[in-house]
Amino acid sequence: MIGAGQAGLAMSRCLAERSIDHVLLERGEVANSWKTERWDSLRLLTPNWQSRLPGFGYEGDDPDGYRTMPETVDFLDRYARVISAPVYTNTTVTSVRTADAGYMVATDLGDWRCPTIVLATGACNIARIPAVAEAMPSGLATLTSMQYRNSDQLEDGGVLVVGASATGTQLADEIHRSGRPVTLAVGEHVRAPRVYRGRDIEWWMDAAGVLDERYDEVDDIVRARRVPSLQLAGSRERATLDLNALTGIGVKLVGRLAGVNGGKAQFSGSLRNQCAMSDLKMNRLLDTIDEWAAENGLDGEVAAPHRLAPTEVEDSPPLGMDLAAGAVKTILWATGYRPDFSWLDVPVLDRKGQVRHDGGVVDSPGMYLMGMQFLRRRKSALMDGVGDDARDLSAHLASYLDGRVTPGAAPG
Amino acid sequence: MADTSTKVDNGVNVAALLDARKALTDAPEAAQFQWRATCTWVKGTHSLSTVEGYFGLGEEHMHKTKFTFDADHPAVFASEDNGATPVELVLVGLASCLMAGVAAVAQQREIQLRSVTATLEGGMNIQGILAIDKDVRNGFDGIKVHFDIDADASPEDLEALVARSQKLSAVYDVVANPTNITVSVN
Structure with missing residues (x-):
């Protein structure tokens, strides 16, 4: 072994x-x-x-x-x-x-x-790093989520966190709270409340059999294996760390990092749809949980079903950012592992x-x-x-x- | 004979698409396509574009007929309005690509469509193309797409349908993400 x-x-x-x-x-x-x-x-x-x-x-x-x-x-x-x-x-x-x-x-x-x-x-x-990394202007500090230990490693100044799954959202939260303004480039992600109807989302997924779904029973296993991990964090407060929570502390959301050209980062115009897809996926999971709870007589025992407010996206999220202008000092890749x-x-x-x-x-x-x-x-x-x-x-x-x-x- | 009268039919051959997906997973080189268009100046801002041949699945193909597109600018631009404005053709491309995706995904998800209409709006400040203000971009400052769908499905399913269509759309990607463009001239 x-x-x-x-x-x-x-x-x-x-x-x-x-x-x-x-x-x-x-x-x-x-x-x-x-x-x-x-x-x-x-x-x-x-x-x-x-x-x-x-x-x-x-x-x-x-x-x-x-x-x-x-x-x-x-x-x-x-x-x-x-x-x-x-x-x-x-x-x-x-x-x-x-x-x-x-x-x-x-x-x-x-x-x-x-x-x-x-x-x-x-x-x-190995930390996955997208090909656009090669076009990043020199002079910016870059590190991966695997190299990151704590915010003391980072220069003062802004940080572009690329990737908004569990890793990216947690690091964006920690780094922004350290006084370094974070811009978060958001691609595909799956939102989930930490606690739902009074119980951990993992408790529900375990109890309702979602976690036991077999690889030979899902519609498209190739796609299922590619789905990013749930946007969760483990904290004492058992708080939900989603994009709304990050926006709430001042993190700036932008679309997926689509390119770097002439020292400027280009962000995809797909942010709204990425968030819509994530909200839809979350609500389907919560529907599954609610159905299971009703079938198994838990409705009187646990809190009533509810839905989280849709992910807020500003009207015109920025499509670009001048990386040479000095506002951003660090690029942090939270783009997954392999x-x-x-x-x-x-x-x-x-x-x-x-x-x-x-x-x-x-x-x-x-x-x-x-x-x-x-x-x-x-x-x-x-x-x-x-x-x-x-x-x-x-x-x-x-x-x-x-x-x-x-x-x-x-x-x- | 099985009763097929209740079967969902949006006129999309999903089985063929899924077969193609499987075949192209195993033969990635066949997935390389090249799309082409030719555009000829007519007069003033009027031009005539044609599409006919394209390359894919390892060989040349022809559309069953040559398609042509007039493009021009309207009278407010002191033009003769002999065709759609090019930026309107971009909206047409985006709309028809999303529409194809809606139909295909609906078929795969067994949602019977009765009618689908997409309405698009692209906002633009023409101070950009008139070089009045260099801080104003030439292109759209945003595109709004609204779908009206009559189908046997819940509002959530229709939202998911439209979301999936955006995710799979080529023109959505072309418009939402940067693309390198190389122009040469003789």
């Missing part, structure tokens, strides 16, 4: 239950990405109770709270100890290639041969660099993938989602080792 985050650990526990010998190779420590690649103030977007890993879960007295990064690392560290996961830390995989009836895994600490392999390095190894498979020397990547797989069963015998958006279920990339995937895929892996399944056939 490559990677000792929640996905690798959950799989380790499931394989141990089946007495399948395995090791986890980890470039750093357990939960390395959480420990070293996130900003200081980040809390998980899912509440504490929603971290039900195989044989482990939250037992503290704040089930509705959201873990800080040190608490997340500690939680996964304890899981690794409780399940006695055979983790080889500080072991960097340099290549994986096919070798007779299995794989040869080269690391900086020696080679391993294995009949099966699980890629559990996660979906967020996995890093540069070490994978097995021809399983499509032309977009994504692993070809069917619900985590990779298009190469005995190879499995975990921890990706909507891998097998809507919740696959969540702490709470890797458990069910690990149960399914460990069963497939066991059958494969027994010679009982055809390579590549998807589990039921």
Whole structure:
């Protein structure tokens, strides 16, 4: 198994239950990405109770709270100890290639041969930066959400935050409050209230079965896997951090960053439609929740249904910004993440660099993938989602080792 | 024989579009299209444009007939008004692209359309094109599109239909986002 985050650990526990010998190779420590690649103030977007890993879960007295990064690392560290996961830390995989009836895994600490392999390095190894970044005028500080730790890193002055999903909105909020005026370039995003009818939105999505929707049951899985993560934040106040909240503290909204030309940023005229689509998506989710609540007799028990005010967009949002004029000192890319498979020397990547797989069963015998958006279920990339995937895929892996399944056939 | 009388039919062959989407995912080079137009000066501000051939799916194609478009400027510009103003043709392009999207998405979502009308307005300060004020842009200062749709669907579904159509529209993208233009002359 490559990677000792929640996905690798959950799989380790499931394989141990089946007495399948395995090791986890980890470039750093357990939960390395959480420990070293996130900003200081980040809390998980899912509440504490929603971290039900195989044989482990939250037992503290704040089930509705959201873990800080040190608490997340500690939680996964304890899981690794409780399940006695055979983790080889500080072991960097340099290549994986096919070798007779299995794989040869080269690391900086020696080679391993294995009949099966699980890629559990996660979906967020590299910050995505759009091509327009190359045209940015020199003299501006640029950094990615992966490099950002806190606002003290930034020069005084304005900041253009590009991207308005969960990462972009949280950083826009924090940076604007630090006294650096933020302009937020808004592309596709999905709005959601943190708490709805008195309960966490994640509670509703879990209870109503939204998070359990399977990859082979949705209309268009390619599109479903591309949908940005919900615009949520984990805070003590359990506050909703949407574009209206940001506008309320003075953040300036502009359209998607469409180009940079002659030192000027060009913003798309699509802001109104991006916000309309996001509001519509949110309202469909809330409709689903309301229907489920009514069917399950919760209407008397929880607060009445309500809808959030539509996202406010000014009449004529600016279509451009002179980046050389001095008002903006920093560009912060919050334009998403992608996995890093540069070490994978097995021809399983499509032309977009994504692993070809069917619900985590990779298009190469005995190879499995975990921890990706909507891998097998809507919740696959969540702490709470890797458990069910690990149960399914460990069963497939066991059958494969027994010679009982055809390579590549998807589990039921 | 199955009763098809209640089937949604907006005259869009969605199955063919979905097949094309699948085929072009597997063969990205075939997705490269090139659209063309030719424009000839007639007299004054009057011009005649034609579209006929285009390239796509790896080969040359012809429209089933040559389409022509007169363009001119109206009398208030001291012109003879022999055709639509070019900026009106831009509105026509945007409207018809969004309209095609509405029909296609409605078909895919099984929404029967009875009538759809889009009304467009593009505001413009002509101090820009007359070079009176260099701070005024030549183009539209904004475009408003209003759809009137009579269909078997909730208001929310119709809003979603129109939103999706904008997201998928080529002309919406052309108008809303910058495009590099290279002009040469002989």
